[in-house]
Amino acid sequence: MYKVKVFVTLRESVLDPQGSVVKNALHSMTYQEVQDVRIGKYMELTIEKTAKDIDSTVREMCEKLLANTVIEDFRYEVEEVVAQ
Amino acid sequence: MYKVKVFVTLRESVLDPQGSVVKNALHSMTYQEVQDVRIGKYMELTIEKTAKDIDSTVREMCEKLLANTVIEDFRYEVEEVVAQ
Numbered sequence: 001m002y003k004v005k006v007f008v009t010l011r012e013s014v015l016d017p018q019g020s021v022v023k024n025a026l027h028s029m030t031y032q033e034v035q036d037v038r039i040g041k042y043m044e045l046t047i048e049k050t051a052k053d054i055d056s057t058v059r060e061m062c063e064k065l066l067a068n069t070v071i072e073d074f075r076y077e078v079e080e081v082v083a084q
Numbered sequence: 085m086y087k088v089k090v091f092v093t094l095r096e097s098v099l100d101p102q103g104s105v106v107k108n109a110l111h112s113m114t115y116q117e118v119q120d121v122r123i124g125k126y127m128e129l130t131i132e133k134t135a136k137d138i139d140s141t142v143r144e145m146c147e148k149l150l151a152n153t154v155i156e157d158f159r160y161e162v163e164e165v166v167a168q
Contacts, residue, residue: 007126022127025149031141033132042091042126043106048117057115065109
C-alpha cells in the first residue's frame with residue numbers, strides 16, 4: 001500500500017487573490033512581518049499496490065484530474081506503507 | 085527571512101465529502117486502486133525575521149486564522165532562507 005502526498009500550487013506567475021486576502025488578514029492581526037502568502041491544495045491518497053508503476057500512475061492522476069497544469073504546478077511524495 | 089509551509093488537514097473523524105468525490109472520479113477514470121483521498125490546504129508563507137520567535141508566531145497564526153482547530157489539524161515546517 002502506498003501513502004501519496006500531493007501538493008498543488010498556483011504557478012508563480014498566476015495571481016493568488018485568496019493568498020492576498022489571508023496576508024491582509026494577518027497584517028491586520030499584528031503579523032506585519034508576513035510578506036507573502038500563497039495558498040494551494042494538499043491531498044493524501046491511499047493507493048493499493050498493483051502491477052502498474054506507482055510513480056507514473058500518480059503523475060497521470062495529477063495531470064488528468066488533481067491539478068490544472070495550465071495554472072498550477074504539482075509535486076508529490078510516495079511512501080510505501082507496510083501493513084502490520 | 086523564513087519560508088514556512090503550513091499543512092491543514094481535516095481531522096480523522098471528520099467526513100471529507102470533497103475527498104470522496106475525487107475518489108469516485110478517480111475510480112471512474114480506471115484508477116480503482118485508490119482506496120482513500122483526503123483533501124487539505126497547503127500554504128506557503130514568506131515571513132520576515134523579527135525579534136519574535138518564529139515557531140510560536142506561526143503556531144499562533146494557525147490557531148487564530150489559518151486552521152479551524154475544531155475540525156482541522158495543522159502542522160508546519162519552518163525553513164530559514166538566506167538572502168543572496
